[in-house]
Amino acid sequence: MTEFLSPVSKAVLAHKEVLPEGSLGKHIFCHTTSGMPEVKAHGFAIVAVSENRNDINFMGEEVELDAYRKAFYSLYPGNWKRPIFDLGTITKGDSVSDTYFAVQTVLRELLENEVIPIVLGGSQDIGYAQYRAYDTLGKMVNVVNVDSLFDVGDAEKPINNKSYVGKIIVDKPYNLFNYSVLGYQSYLNPPAEIALMEKLFFDPYRLGEITADITYSETIFRDADLAFFDVAAIKRSEYSYKHNSPNGLDGREICALSRYAGISNRISSFGIYELKPFEAVPNGPDMVAQILWYFMEGVAFRVADEDFENEQAYTIYKVPIDDQVLTFKKSKKTGRWWIELPFISNVDNKLKRHTLLPCTYGEYLSATEGEIPERWLKARRKNEV
Template sequence: MIFDFLLPVTDVAIAHIQLLHHQCIGNTIRVHSEREGFPDLEDVAIAIIGVRENRRDLNHLGETVCFTEIRRAFYELFPGNWHTQIADLGDVDKGDTVEDTYFAVRSITETLVKKNIIPVFIGGSQDLVYPMYRSYDKLDQMVNLVNVDSRFDLGDTSKPLEHHSYVGKIIVDKPYNLFNYSNIGFQTYFNSQDEIDLMDRLYFDAYRLGNVTANIKSVEPVMRDADIVVVDMGCIKSSELSYRHSKIPNGFEGKEICAICRYAGISDKVSSFGIFEYKNDAHEETAAMLVAQMLWYFMEGVNYRTNEDLDVEKGSFITYQVPIDDEVLTYYKSKKTERWWIEIPFISNLNNKLKRHTLLPCTHQDYLDGCNQNIPERWYKARKKNEV
């Protein structure tokens, strides 16, 4: 059982709840405590889990990571008009080996996803995304991973797995069930040309920091197609946190990263979420509160999911067909939400990864571009990946 891997929330965080308004989140969620034990997961939609593992951080100096300040900050926030039931399941401690911690994270993710509960991990080093991803091996589906990060984290796959190479390991390790990897917010000077070229060769999506901040809504279609969304706190400018967390003069501001987290939450498809590379220091209140607000926005997004039925045969979509050269692009506009999709065709004589027609989320601008005889780049990459 997953509770075998989980330590209860610290008494300090539990005691803080007693000081809060009765409508605060701390008094409305189910908490794994020493006194009350493991909470009932019936009707729970989101489960928070801390993971105290950071040994694969190349800058690790033996320090431990604690999430008490994040919990105190999160508990004292007021929920919106939410109907979503949340549980805080406590922490996964460091195992005897890093692989032991990976096994715990993989088991927890697999169990919760099967129960239609979204695991929300707060962690140390970002290599913890690897066991999150591997938990989907038994779910018989191709996986789309979105990483909000200044780096691609492809790394050198000939070396042991670490926090800047976990994506490379995901790509090369069997079983191969990664369909798409998207990076949001990369900064070119943090990524080698080899990594940039590899992203192009694999038809993965990458969005530069400046382009995303200029149009934050461009994130929404990417999130709508994601199964796993993870955030590296190194993508946030250090003035928004503390210089203990990072020495990053450029990055997302607090309101931008919260908007991105909300887009992740509102996606009907996202089934696991994580915030990683959190570090403790003596003046961490600002960083802890920002993480708490990122969690809040993700959960608000989940609360407002539309659970849209993508069966285009049911008449809930308006269909637009746009001829471009030898192609006919088929767009669909939802009558319910006015969101847009474009169809990735199934080609019967090829070994298609998706095995069927698939709808790729897009924007109204993508439709207008198609009308102007410009094939959307995400459609082109998705089709190429399907044919490889």
């Protein structure tokens, strides 16, 4: 792993030295020219990736991520016990595929050692490498993308930051079980991609749906294994970059989503993408630093409430609808809800863990009035395919 990572820059280390006592920077273990820190299980590992050559707007600019590090180091921690490691930067390889290989290798090793990788990346096609890090873990995965676009694109063409999801869908090995997009804007996405999302039973949520009740996003993240955050999902007035839409998430909403991602007991890697040179986005480093802070805050408040074998830990509710009975489970510890999917015996064994789907109390109430949750219907159809 170390051969792919260059140390944290001297400028960032010098900044760390002059920070006040108690700030995050004083508690972060950094990869320096003296060596790599011993990365311990259950910690966070920050990995910067200065790759952007597959950005459709690439004009030869370099991705400089030191400003994002400095902004994060300058914050103060919450009541956190997990160690934070800054492993340095994966620089551009001879080709973009070389960079992908390096990212995949580094993240895979971290995941196998139960460390949570946090990727600070240039163009969002790096998310493809983040996803491929799960290839050897032997399970199907769910991806959540906070984005104004679906990024499906044309999988027959070379990969770029607006088509990497298409590659995730069609490239072997097939590990993707579900793909959710939070905050997409219809007028920015081709109708064919919107139709494809529905055809594949994926879960797209428009910007208006997310902002109307952001708490619903918690159930989406609760069922996810990895998360992508595209900073272009933030509206231009809050994240001053010319390629952002005038509509989008505001600062509080993007941080709330980040915290929900952290609270999820299943999310094991987290990526923030489309980071531009500091000069292009003056307020970018502070915004990204706070998104990171809220993700770690969420992880600190994780509660293990998924021991479904222990019937004493849950209250079970049976709701008859037409010719079937929906089974809901409510955790006595956290009050969170799940709905049971009927197990289908002829599917791949890797799908067995998807027989319980996170849901809300509101969806339970709707079921008592005869309305089957849409996500339940989609998940069942996927299990039957």
